[in-house]
Amino acid sequence: MSRGTPHVLIDGTSLGRDEILLVARGGASVRLDPAARERAQESWETAETVARRRHVYGRTTGVGANRQEEVGGDAALGHGLRLLRSHAGGVGFELAPDVVRATMVIRLNQLAAGGSGVHVRVLDALEQALDLGALPRGHRLGAIGTGDLTVLAEIALTLAGERPWAVGEAPPVALDTGDALAFMSSNAATLAEAVIACADLQTLLRASHTVAALSFLALGGSAEAYAEVVHEARPHPGQQHCAAEMRRLLGMTGPPVPGRRIQDPFGLRAFPQVQGPALDSLAQLEQVLSVEVNARAENPLISVEADDVFHHAHFHTAYVAVALDQARASVHQVAELSAARLGDLVEPTMTGLTPFLASGPAGSSGVMILEYVAHDALAQMRHAALPVTMGTAVVSRGLEDHASFSTQAARQAIVVVEAYRHVLACELVAAVRALRVQQPDLGDIPARAALERTAQVLDPSLEDRSLGDDLDRAADLLDELAAL
Template sequence: MNKIATPIEFGAQRLSIEDILAIANGSGAQLSADPAFRRRVHAGSQFLDNLLAEHGEIYGVTTGYGDSCTVGIPQNLVAELPKHLYTYHGCGLGAFFDAYTGRAILAARLLSLAQGYSGVRWVLLEQLATLINQNLVPVIPEEGSVGASGDLTPLSYVAAVLAGERQIYKDGTPYPTSDAFAALNIAPLTLAPKEGLALMNGTAVMTGLACIAYSRAEYLVKLCARLTALASLATDGNSYHFDAKLFSVKPHPGQNEVAAWIHDDLLAGEAPREGLRLQDRYSIRCAPHVIGVLADALPMLRSFIENELNSANDNPIIDGEGEHVLHGGHFYGGHIAFAMDSLKNCVANLADLMDRQLALMVDTRYNHGLPSNLSGASGERRAINHGFKAVQIGASSWAAEALKLTMPASVFSRSTECHNQDKVSMGTIAARDALRVLQLTEQVVAAHALAAVQGVELRMAQGELKASQLSSGVGALITEVRAISAHLLEDRALDTDLRATIAAIQAQNFSVPGGKA
């Protein structure tokens, strides 16, 4: 975790995807000193206290939850209800989100509650900020949410940790929260009547995942554009496929930007490169049209994610200043579900594109004079060396799995909880799918990067491409890849090289158009 000096302020202004990722990367959190913000938070919790004192009926405070909303809670048991809520939801299964993801989830939940319309006390916001600032990240299972009524099961682990229960990460390993709190003199929080519901009945898990997915997808747009340029160079492609005049007649802005990036990388140097063919195959020629779909979708996806981030997304909504209790369905994650289902579709198409380009580069029928499978071996040793043959098989496997996961999760709504939650978003499953598709695509991109750099070097060794014809960005990427993986002269196991390349992609360390980030 990289500690960032300036903390992110919650409560006074709209936050961005990048702010949430700054928290995930180690930045601290602080609550705004804005008087209007503090007044709004205090008004909400005070209004609920007054209603409770007057024996007003409040969903999830003086009633049971969900289908049990018709069950009245005796006044002497109201205080126990939040603990029961997070306790009986402690049934999550599957793998656990890592600490990086957990911090994004904490930030997303804090931001929603900091809107001031959830009826929580100031001390709860402070305790959430303490978890972030002390790096006390709840160990949260990935499976168990249907995305409405919110991320109930995974967020129960956040509520339980605030109360000093369950586990947090310590040095990457699960550790008892109670022991961590004791060591830091942190008092466990006893949740007020509405606070268990406010913490759990929202979209923080899917939205935190969406922030991570968005950043990784945004970077892949740029990296795949640059790698397309390398693939074109390696296969002696035609630079005019990316001409600005050509793209001016189809004015999708993201697609045009991608074409311009590829064009710039191909036209750096002595003279425009004209390939041997009038038209290259679609995976090269149509790359801007494939990558550009994601590029053009990103602004809409950002809007969906950031609007959800900066919303009060639990139920009921508490307007303390106006003295209203508003019952609705703001826990529903439909916008995130759509965003993640859409993103994973576009990203999987990048996996397919990169795999198809890799298939061209290794095949002597289509790579226009490069050695079979991009082997660097020479003489009689070529007979026993197989270069990137198996890597291309692997890339095809990863691409196929990514494509298989593009079925929209949001269409698989299931009626749950005695048919109270009879239409649900599946937003968290969609977000988890998107992250898996991103992982698989990054694996394909890593394989492509190693092969494309090899192909460009082989083309240069044959004297058909000069260093002066490489853009500074292409040259930088080649250097960065070679710092991880040496030129493949003789067959060797490439799994270590691939894993290191994937790590560099996920750290966004490779040079891309417009900068690394």
């Protein structure tokens, strides 16, 4: 890495969302904490000791329904590589580079927690690959929320030199019999997608405060809906935060100023009540993910303290699936309000402007098409918000008789991110167009800075034309507006 590039300390206990994103998207290098390395070494030694006196699943036995099959003598030779080869059956699209890097750093951190029994040289190999920028190739299909076996088998075989690197390369590492299941026994790829989706959704929710504030200004909204006394009467944290953000962005101090109407449509009036659950759901999801990426969740758990191994079900990620289901559903409701505000922005009785904010001869369409784009994206969100936790699977000859489908929940969250970004972009383009025509005196309020910045990016012409470029620019601008 170049001089000045940040690096993230991997200690097995404190890896957070921001550090994962630094590695996944920011090119940060990693450094394995010496204490964590020592912990991993002790875990491997304990696993080796216990395996000499009792059966250890996946180490001295087969896996799944083959758990009763003993692996010893000649059968032990190459057992680990056979496990990895047989499980590296993922298909479909290749995982995005940021997801692969996030998977690698999460898995490294979990191994550093010291519960897997994997040899410490495997941790060193992951650290080196991340620092070299070497990326394995991982495929999307092959997990149901009970371990990302296929992706992690692909990564392990790449580290071992059996598979080609997708980007760059790193020196191969030798894998022992006990390293195979110990490396695969994780949901690191699912967690990687979930962490990325969670971060992106939190950014879009922050941006939505700014977009809604611009719509409020264009629609002449009533400030009473955001008054502090109102939200103290029902003090849900996310709802209170949303109302406070709206007051800040709109420069609301003192008694609320009356708007054009005694009561606004729900898109404005109920924004805190709908945005609040989404903010709280994403905060809960972030907390769940923080536990998972720092967990000793491998099955079996190698306990140095007890000098023993414990067979369990930490591979089951119901917490992740349920939190993701709730997050997607709550963000969908917020997007519905954005589409509703867009409908208000094209209505003359709400803005005092022409239908569809059109400019030109009679019958000009203006921003009419934005509603179609927004509702297409909203429909995509609606399908992606359907709960995955309503289904299950029975596999491995009936032994594994339940699945969380957290993997599918994380994938659907990525779909929600992109669709919601387009919904917000449609509202932003319409709100800025309306304000350009109205030219209100906004004074010195934060929302004015957002309007001025967006106006710099969007085409100022009002005649009928394609709005595709404006929508792309507005979508790209949302991350910047989130930081306002």
